[in-house]
Amino acid sequence: ETGVTQSPTHLIKTRGQQVTLRCSSQSGHNTVSWYQQALGQGPQFIFQYYREEENGRGNFPPRFSGLQFPNYSSELNVNALELDDSALYLCASSWSRARSGDTQYFGPGTRLTVL
Amino acid sequence: DAKTTQPNSMESNEEEPVHLPCNHSTISGTDYIHWYRQLPSQGPEYVIHGLTSNVNNRMASLAIAEDRKSSTLILHRATLRDAAVYYCILRDPGTSYGKLTFGQGTILTVHP
Numbered sequence: 139e140t141g142v143t144q145s146p147t148h149l150i151k152t153r154g155q156q157v158t159l160r161c162s163s164q165s166g167h168n169t170v171s172w173y174q175q176a177l178g179q180g181p182q183f184i185f186q187y188y189r190e191e192e193n194g195r196g197n198f199p200p201r202f203s204g205l206q207f208p209n210y211s212s213e214l215n216v217n218a219l220e221l222d223d224s225a226l227y228l229c230a231s232s233w234s235r236a237r238s239g240d241t242q243y244f245g246p247g248t249r250l251t252v253l
Numbered sequence: 254d255a256k257t258t259q260p261n262s263m264e265s266n267e268e269e270p271v272h273l274p275c276n277h278s279t280i281s282g283t284d285y286i287h288w289y290r291q292l293p294s295q296g297p298e299y300v301i302h303g304l305t306s307n308v309n310n311r312m313a314s315l316a317i318a319e320d321r322k323s324s325t326l327i328l329h330r331a332t333l334r335d336a337a338v339y340y341c342i343l344r345d346p347g348t349s350y351g352k353l354t355f356g357q358g359t360i361l362t363v364h365p
Contacts (some may be wrong), residue, residue, distance in 0.1 A: 142296075171352065180340060180355030181297065196350060228296050232351065244296030249343055 140165055142231050142245035150251045151219050158216045160246045161229030171242060172204060172210040173228040181228055187212055189208070214251075224252045257341045262360040265331045268336065273326040273359055275341030282322050285344040288315065288326050290337040295342065310335070330335075336363045 143162045149161035151157050163170050169188045173181035187206035201217040210231070216223055226249050230242040258276040265271040279284065289304040291362040301315045302310055303324075308315040328335055338358040344351065 169351070173355075180338075180358055181353070183352040183354065186352060196352065230296070230353075240300045241302070242297075244298065244350070244355060246294075248294050249281075 140149075141148075142229060144227075144229050144245040146248060146250050147246070148170060148249045148251075150253065151218055152253050153221060155219050155252075156215065157250060158215045159216075159229075159250070161212045161214070161245060163210045163212065163229075163231030163242050166245070167231035167233055168208065168210050169232045170206055171230045171232070172212070172214045173230065174198070175228060175247070177225070177227040181205050182216070195231050219252045221252050224250060255357055258358045259339070259341055259356060261357065262362065263287075264362045264364065265328075267297070267333060267365050268330050270292060271328040271335070271361065271363075273328075273329045273339050273361065274323065275325070275342075277341070277343055278322045280343055281345070286315065286317060286321075286324050286332075287342045288313070289342065289353070290335075291339045291340070291358070292334075292337045295341060295358055296352075300339070302344075314315045331361075331363045333363050335362055 142164050143161045162216040171186040172184040184198050185195040186193045190206045203215045206212045226247040228247045230244045232240050232242045258301040285304050288300040290300050291297045291306045301313050316325045338360050340358040342353050342357050
C-alpha cells in the first residue's frame with residue numbers, strides 16, 4: 139500500500155508568482171484535504187476535495203484553488219504569491235469526506251518559500 | 254469548532270509512561286476526540302481516537318473522562334522516537350466535510 143506523496147519537496151518562488159503543488163492520495167482514498175502550516179503553528183485547513191469537487195473550504199482567499207483528478211490525486215494552486223504564503227503545505231487523504239471517526243493520512247509536505 | 258486546551262510542552266524520560274492531557278470543556282455529545290502527532294520534518298500522523306469509552310491501540314491508549322470534558326493520551330513506554338508535537342482535536346460529525354482543526358499542540362521531549 140502506497141502512502142500519500144507530495145511534490146516537490148521544496149520550492150522557492152518570488153512575490154507575485156504562481157505555484158502548483160501536487161499530491162497523490164493513498165490507494166483507495168477518494169478524499170483529499172490541503173493544509174497550510176506556518177512555522178511554529180499547527181496546520182490550518184485550506185479546503186477538501188471529494189470526487190473531483192470542492193467539498194469544504196477554510197478561511198483562505200480565492201487565489202488558493204485546487205483540483206482533484208479521476209484517480210483522486212490533487213493539485214493546490216496559489217496565485218499572486220505573498221510573503222505570508224511561505225509555509226509547509228500538507229496534503230491528507232481519507233476514505234470518506236465527513237465521517238467523524240475517519241482517519242486522515244498526511245504526506246510529508248511541500249516547503250514553499252516566497253521571497 | 255469546539256476548542257481544546259493542551260499544555261505547551263512536557264518532558265519525559267525514555268522507557269517511562271507519559272500522560273498528555275487535553276481539556277475540551279465545550280465538547281458536544283457527538284464530537285469525537287482525535288489525537289495526531291507530528292514528528293520533526295514530517296506530516297502529522299494519526300495516533301488514536303474515541304467517543305466515550307477508553308481506547309487502546311498499538312501506539313497508545315486514550316482515557317476519556319466520564320463527563321467527556323477532558324481526555325488523556327497515554328504512551329506506555331516513551332521512546333526517543335515519540336518526541337513530537339501532539340495535537341488533541343475534536344471532530345464534529347455534523348459538518349459535511351471532515352476538516353481537522355489543529356491547535357498549538359503539546360511539544361513532547363523525551364530524554365535518554
